[in-house]
Amino acid sequence: xxxxxxxxxxxxxxxxxxxxxxxxxxxxxxxxxxxxxxxxxxxxxxxxxxxxxxxxxxxxxxxxxxxxxxxxxxxxxxxxxxxxxxxxxxxxxxxxxxxxxxxxxxxxxxxxxxxxxxxxxxxxxxxxxxxxxxxxxxxxxxxxxxxxxxxxxxxxxxxxxxxxxxxxxxxxxxxxxxxxxxxxxxxxxxxxxxxxxxxxxxxxxxxxxxxxxxxxxxxxxxxxxxxxxxxxxxxxxxxxxxxxxxxxxxxxxxxxxxxxxxxxxxxxxxxxxxxxxxxxxxxxxxxxxxxxxxxxxxxxxxxxxxxxxxxxxxxxxxxxxxxxxxxxxxxxxxxxxxxxxx
Ligand SMILES: Nc1ncnc2c1ncn2[C@@H]1O[C@H](COP(=O)(O)OP(=O)(O)OP(=O)(O)O)[C@@H](O)[C@H]1O
Ligand SMILES: [Mg+2]
Numbered sequence: 294x295x296x297x298x299x300x301x302x303x304x305x306x307x308x309x310x311x312x313x314x315x316x317x318x319x320x321x322x323x324x325x326x327x328x329x330x331x332x333x334x335x336x337x338x339x340x341x342x343x344x345x346x347x348x349x350x351x352x353x354x355x356x357x358x359x360x361x362x363x364x365x366x367x368x369x370x371x372x373x374x375x376x377x378x379x380x381x382x383x384x385x386x387x388x389x390x391x392x393x394x395x396x397x398x399x400x401x402x403x404x405x406x407x408x409x410x411x412x413x414x415x416x417x418x419x420x421x422x423x424x425x426x427x428x429x430x431x432x433x434x435x436x437x438x439x440x441x442x443x444x445x446x447x448x449x450x451x452x453x454x455x456x457x458x459x460x461x462x463x464x465x466x467x468x469x470x471x472x473x474x475x476x477x478x479x480x481x482x483x484x485x486x487x488x489x490x491x492x493x494x495x496x497x498x499x500x501x502x503x504x505x506x507x508x509x510x511x512x513x514x515x516x517x518x519x520x521x522x523x524x525x526x527x528x529x530x531x532x533x534x535x536x537x538x539x540x541x542x543x544x545x546x547x548x549x550x551x552x553x554x555x556x557x558x559x560x561x562x563x564x565x566x567x568x569x570x571x572x573x574x575x576x577x578x579x580x581x582x583x584x585x586x587x588x589x590x591x592x593x594x595x596x597x598x599x600x601x602x603x604x605x606x607x608x609x610x611x612x613x614x615x616x617x618x619x620x621x622x623x624x625x626x627x628x629x630x631x632x633x634x635x
Contacts, residue, residue, distance in 0.1 A: 298323035298481055299344070299449055304353035306339050306505075312351070313339050314505035321449075323358075324479040326472070328492035330528075331502035337485040338376075339505075341451050344483065346370050357448060373447030373480075375438050375455045381426040387413065387437055388422040394445045412440040415474065416467075431458035436467070443474070453485040468495055489529060493517060501525055523559055523628055531561035531626055532600045542596060542620075558629040562620060564589065564602040569610065572619025578612050592616060 297320035306314035314336040321327050329337045342348045344355060346367030354363045362370050382390050391409045400408075413419040416436035426434055435458050442450060452471075456464045472495060475482055486492050492499050493513040501508045501516060501524075509516060509525045520526040523534055535542040537558055569590065576594030587602040588609055601618065610616055 296320075296322050298325070298358055299483070300354075300356045301340075301344070302354045302356075304340075304343060304355065305351040306336070306343050306348065307351050308339075312505070314343075317353070317505070317507065319500060319507070319510075321481060321483060322497075323481055324475070325497045326475050326482045326484060326495060328496035328499045329483060329485045329502060330487065330489060330492045330499050331508075332528075333487060335502045336505040337487075337502060338453055340502075341374075341376075341453050341483065341485055344449075345372055345374050345451055371448040373442035373445055373450040374453075375435075375442050375450070376453045381434060381437060381441075383425065383427050385425070386422065387418060387424050387426070387429075390426065390437060391441045391444055394441065408444050412444040415443065415470065416440045432460065432463055435459065439467075443478075446478075447480065450480050450482045451485075452482060454487075455484075456486075456491065464491075471495060501528060520626070521628065523561075526559075526561045526626060526628055530563050532564055533562040533567065533620075534559050534628075535561075535596060558627060560620075560622075560625040560627055562625050564600045566621070566624035567599065567601045568619040568621065569601050569603065569616055570618075572617045574618050574620065576616055576618060578610055578614055578616050581609060581612055592618060594618070 299321040301317050301319040304314060304317040305312060306317070317340060329340060331337055339348070343350050346362070346365060350363065354361055356362060357370070382393065385393065388409055391412050392405050395405045395408055409422075410419060413422055416439050418433060418436055418440060421429065421433065426437060429437070435455055439452075439455060456467050459467060468491065471482070471484075474480070484495060493516075496513055498510060498512055499516050500510050503524050509521055511519075516525065517529050520529050520531065527534060537543070537556070537560055539556055542560060565587075569592070574594060576592040576599065578590055579593045579598075580591045582589045583605060584602075586605060588605050590601045590603070590610065592599040592601060599618065
């Protein structure tokens, strides 16, 4: 891609002899916010560590703005890091933690003071500038870590689960703050999370990883509405996935003929896309959980377990009672065996 700003080419990343990322290719555009998403252990932090220069790739190249930085030391890359472990200086005040990097740059005192104040304002910590990190909550420490990186005006900011210690309300606030920052400053950001809602809300594009491999790369809309593999579909909430064989859905003990041309692959439904209370199929409700806006049911049917949600404003169905349901083909996503949507 010609407009790549951060470019990873054929990166192989390993710990000793254990390769965890075999061949990573990724182009990030200038000013873009990319979310790296995937289950625990899939290699997100490892990929970030290599971009930051904290681990050398076995092979492949990393470049920023056309310059190969694969062998450039971490502190010369112009990359800011906000990682899972904050690595704050415990003996320094909040102010001094943020000022630290600026002092190394030998900027004038007044300039440093105003940049630090601005940075602390941004993350809502201006009132705590005399505190020590150890006297702060986990969420406050994360925000301090963010401020410390931001004031350095990095070319690229790498954020590894930076919001994981925040409560729900702060998380949302910081999410919006990060988006605003990215728009205002134009910093290119790579953001690791395993929270799909966070990735969907924040990212320009999402990289979905599995076992060190990019499963799918696309806009939040594409990943949410058009996942192109069984893994991606499952990850983005198509929790009912059934294999097709010769135009039949194959279940645990039963088969269901479907009016679809496809002879193989999978059909996937979101729990909200399945109608219960009416329809041509029969099952038994085995459990129900109240989840605020929704009720979540598990139906035991000849096909296997089916997860269905209904608005909690509608009357509940009884556990143990037989129930009719409908798997409407027009609400299913068809996934072919090799991962392409048809
Ligand atoms: N220092 C290390 N030495 C050996 N193996 C490691 C090391 N760090 C990570 N790994 C392994 O590499 C794989 C990828 O780990 P990584 O930390 O990149 O995952 P992750 O996607 O960031 O997961 P999480 O969401 O849990 O943070 C895992 O199997 C992990 O056990
Ligand atoms: Mg990690």
